[in-house]
Amino acid sequence: MRELKISTSWVRGVVGDALTPELAVNFACAFGTWAEGSPVALGRDTRRSSVMLRSAVVAGLMSTGCDIIDLGICPTPLVSFAVRELGCAGGIAVTGSHNDSEWNALKFIGPDGALLNTVRGEELLDIYHASVFASKPCGHLHLSQGSPGMVTRYVEHLFAALDADAIRERKYRIVIDFCNGACGGITALFLRELNCELLPVNDAPRDTFAHPPAPTPANMIDLLPEMRVTHADLGAAVNVDGDRIAFVTNEAFPLSEEFTLPLAALGRLARRPGVIVTSLSTSRMIEAVARSRGQHVIRTSVGESYVMDRGLIEGAVLAGEGSGGVGALPFTSTFDALLTLGILLETMATRDSSIGELARELPHLAMRKGELPCQPDQAYRAVESLRVNYESQQPDCTDGIRVEWEDSWLHVRVSTTEPLLRVIVEAESEDRADELYQEAMGMARRAAGREKGV
Amino acid sequence: MTHPLSLKIGITGVRGIAGQSLTPQLVTSFAAAFGTYCGSGPVIIGTDTRPSREMVTHAAIAGLLSVGCTPVSLGIVPLPVLQHHVRRTAAVGGICITASHNPLEWNALKFVGPDGMALRPNQFAELTDLYHQGVYPRVTAQRITNCQTDDSAIAAHRETVLTAVNEVAIRSRHFKAALDCCNGAASAAAPEFLRALGCEVVPIHTEPEKGFPRDPEPIAENIDELRRLVKEAGAEVGFALDADGDRLALVNERGEALGEDCTIALVADHALGRRGGPVVVSMSTSRLVEDAAARHNSVVYRTKVGEVHVLERMYALGSRVGGEGNGGVILPAINPCRDSFVGMAFVLEALAENRAKLSELRNRLPAYSMIKQKLGCRSRDVLPFLRLVRHLFRDEEMDLTDGVRVLWPDRWIHVRGSNTESVIRIIAEAPTEADARQLVQRVMEYLRPPEV
Structure with missing residues (x-):
């Protein structure tokens, strides 16, 4: 193709x-x-x-x-x-x-x-x-x-953004799956300087990967067994160019990539209060964290360039997405997995909490993500049909359509990378998430299908 | 300064001003077309010392990888070394990144077939057809291979040439040899080569990063520095190479430039002394070759100008020595291409075995004077010009194999369109310089009548 x-x-x-x-x-x-x-x-x-x-x-x-x-x-x-x-x-x-x-x-x-x-x-x-x-x-x-010397200067630059001494005292043991990408060597250097023990998985740079590189629980098949065996303090999966990261708790429980941004915000906002920028598709966990620290969240179109650009304009402290990509401004102007890892270690150290305990501080929300393959014209008609249907809810049409309720939200948008419609729903209860997801998906399918059927 | 017509796609390769007419897009696509033509497998890449070499190399690597070839980079190597390496390692082809004698801002791709020879005209036509169709069978990400490097090429080529000459005889003489590499592709390889033959080497212009200190053609007027060096150092011979190391001109022990057309005559003289047989040279080559061949009862055959044409005829005739008047010497049993290293080794062997000075070897052959002239000319005007030349000499003996070559018992003139530049080349040879100049003058005046 x-x-x-x-x-x-x-x-x-x-x-x-x-x-x-x-x-x-x-x-x-x-x-x-x-x-x-x-x-x-x-x-x-x-x-x-x-x-x-x-x-x-x-x-x-x-x-x-x-x-x-x-x-x-x-x-x-x-x-x-x-x-x-x-x-x-x-x-x-x-x-x-x-x-x-x-x-x-x-x-x-x-x-x-x-x-x-x-x-x-x-x-x-x-x-x-x-x-x-x-x-x-x-x-x-x-x-x-x-x-x-650029690698060394970069790592030193990251330390300046962190409470490195607090991390060094803890001597954490960390399992990381590098998916045979570009980050193995630099992460080893970073963690050695932080007095941490790195237990690497798939760390050899290779031209073929052990598994698909997106850092999601589905791709943690090598990481989870290693966490169970080693009883390490933290597990992490990094994508091949080091802009996304997702975590595994000390109990070897895989956290979805949606957890990365709110976990980073938990400790970071205490150290550096400020605005957080994220995309329309990202979990509401981040609003909960921000609200509890008296901060607010700005949402933009989906994509690192939108989120980071707005973050730079707003002088935000964190900019990130539900993909596991997070950047801590002004120290970095891209999503940066290594700095995100450092922030999490800093949070664990300064809060004296395990990663499992931090994750349990976040509200439990039910998320549903789905895709509807369709051609661009069908996709746009489906979005339009949803807009008309939810008009009374005053939807946000910055990027597709996002509708908010007190206990839930939905976001339907046309993918920029594939010929399909992405449907994301999040709610406080599983039932409400299922109901909303079926409703939106059905509406989108009918709108796209009706056009196709004629 | 723009050169709208600087791109030349012809049997000598794809040539242009780097970054201007020889763009990275063009190079990438041509490399993809060449990779398609060769089939997947190793393709050898080498460069001369031009500043655009990195740009062109990377563009070629990208194109080759995209169609499943494995680029093997040799770095800076003389063209004959690359051609030897293609054959020795059974690669599927080679690309030499060199514009030979063109000025520094030019560059070119020279395509080499699996036999180590430049692509023949029909092969090159197939390659350009592929290029013009513009559809190359790209491989998927999983089937892309990786680049390799190989630094064994220069030593392996040296071994091959050394075993073909009387190494002991040469070494025992401990020649003092002056050498001018024009800061070109042979800057590292040539001094090493001569030292391996026991020479004390007095080098100039062997710094590849410094650009060309002189016009890269090793013609007499460009090598004054070498001539002085030979005299000052008391060297027995001076070798002048061009930028890609395939052509050779000689300076004798008195510091006199013998002229690049003399090289093939002296090498043929020596090689035919070992073993006779037909000699093949191009239309533009000095008749010194006929004189040398006559000393050994050998016959000289002439072909169109261009290495491939000479080589093709050599193979057809079973010829063991041939070349061109531009300083190119070909001994196909050693390396089937113009090879200045083979030339240097044979000249040293001739000096050693004859126990003679270079001026003495030269004086065994008669003296001629040669005049070479360029005349700017658009491609479309070349044929009408040549028709005029034919008309001018309509009553004389003529050879129309390549342009117009007119023959008299003791002189000749050759007029043809260039393969590499938008010019007409006029070459005349006669017993005296005045005679030769007069022949050229006749053509020039006929083509461009003096204004009244």
């Missing part, structure tokens, strides 16, 4: 006929033109196809006269950090992130270290579509040089 998705902050696709090296060269040329020949930081994940795409990106950037700071295999947050630290015009991370291994993507990072926001991203796309790229005759050799 030919699958290509282009947004303002990334281009992703199935490697082969859709995501070709020519496309990557063209986007790199557009990015180099946008960067006006200033240095660009570059990193990649461990996928086989990342080697190919990286070469294409190097060629494209060099032809537009950009020097390249090559960080090799590294987490995306490190590319972001290097951009800010070295004053680069931007960065490109070659990574399929949480997508399965046949996919890959280029993530575009701006001078602030954040994924390109819509304004910048539209500039980039305009250059790409105009196909008029800067061209520097290669009068001098364009360097593709490493940046020694």
Whole structure:
């Protein structure tokens, strides 16, 4: 299947006929033109196809006269950090992130270290579509040089954001499944400095992954048995480029990726009070935590670039999503699994609580997530039909439709990555969640199906 | 400065100004087309020392990986080393990233087949067909392989060449050899090679990062520094290489440049002394080769200009030595391509076995004077020009294999369109410089009548 998705902050696709090296060269040329020949930081994940795409990106950037700071295999947050630290015009991370291994993507990072926001991203796309790229005759050799010490500087930067001494006293034992991605080495360094013992799972960087990389309970098949055997203080699953993380309690109970943001907020808000930004699809657990600390939550369209961009504008302390991606501002301007891990350890240490105890502080909410495969025209009609139906509830139509009740909410939106409609429901009781989910799904199906049937 | 017509896609490869007409998009697609043409397997990549080499290499790697080939990067290597490596390692093909004698801002892809030879014209036509169709069978993410590197190519090539010459005789003479690599692809390999033959090497321009210090063509007017060096150092021979290390020009012990067209004549003279047989050279090569062949009762065959044409005829005739007047020497039994290392080894062997100075070896052959001239010309004007030349010489003996070559008993002139630049090349050879110049002048004036 030919699958290509282009947004303002990334281009992703199935490697082969859709995501070709020519496309990557063209986007790199557009990015180099946008960067006006200033240095660009570059990193990649461990996928086989990342080697190919990286070469294409190097060629494209060099032809537009950009020097390249090559960080090799590294987490995306490190590319972001290097951009800010070295004053680069931007960065490109070659990574399929949480997508399965046949996919890959280029993530575009701006001078602030954040994924390109819509304004910048539209500039980039305009250059790409105009196909008029800067061209520097290669009068001098364009360097593709490493940046020694960047990993150490990054880890030290993270410590400055944390109460590292409190963590060091606890000597935590932690199991982490790295899914053979880019984060094994840097996390080992980070935890060693924090006096923690790392019990790694799937930590060898490999071009094929032990399991699908999204950090969800379904993909914790290697992690959970290890937690049961080791009785470690904390378990975690990280995606291959280190922007998402999900946790397992000390009782070896897997926590959905929806828990990551509220868990991070539990301790973080006590240390650094402030606004939290999240997306329309994220669990209401975060409102409960924020309210208990006297703070409030701002919701945006779904996607890291929206959430982080708003977070930077609002001066938020945390920006994150139900996907397990969380960033703690101003220390990072991307979702950052390593910093999120640090925040959780800090919370456990300063609150003197186990991860299980922290999780039980969060309200119990029932969530239902589903997908309805449909073509874009059907999807939009389904959303419209829901909007009309729930009009009296004054739905939020920023991104699809979100309807709120006292005890529940629903969010139906068109996926930006696949031809389907995503339906998410959350309620205080299981029954209410089921009822609302059936209602919304049925309505969407009828709207889409009626159109299809005619 | 823009060069709207700087892209040249022809049998010598895909050539243009890097980043301008030779864009990374073009390189990526051509590499994907070449990978499609070769089939999956290792494809050897090497470069000369041009600053655009990294950009072009990465673009080629990306294209090759996308169709399931395994790029094997040799880094900076002379073209003949890459060609040897393709054959030795049974790779499915090779891409040499070098624009040979073009100025520094140019670059090119030269495609090498599994036999180590440049693609033949019909093969290259198939490749360009694939490129123009623009649909390459991309492999899925799971079937993409990884890049490899290999640093054994230079040593392996050296071994092959050394075993083909009388190493003992050469080593015993401890020659003092001056060497000018033009800061090109042979900067590391050539000094090492000569030292392995027992030479004391006096090198200049062996710094690959410094750009070309002179016009890369190893013609007499470009190698004054080497000539001075030979005299100052008291060297017995001076070797001048071009940027990709396939062509060789010689300087004798008196510091005189012999001219790049002399190399094939001297090597043929020596090689035919070992074992006779037909010699094959291109239309533009000096008649010194005929004189050298006559000393050994051998016959000279002439082909269209271009390494492939020479090689094809050599194979057809079972010829053991051939080459071109641009300093290219081919001994297919050792390495079936222009190889300056083979040339250097044979010149040293000739010096050693004849116990003669280079000037003495040269003087066994008569003296001619050669004039080479370029005339800017759009592609579409080439044929009308050549028609005019044919008309001009309509009463003379003529060979139309490649452009127009007119023959007299003691002189000749050759006019043809270039494969690599938008120019017409005019070459004349005669007993004296004045005679040669007069021949060229006749053509120039006929093509561009002087303004009244």
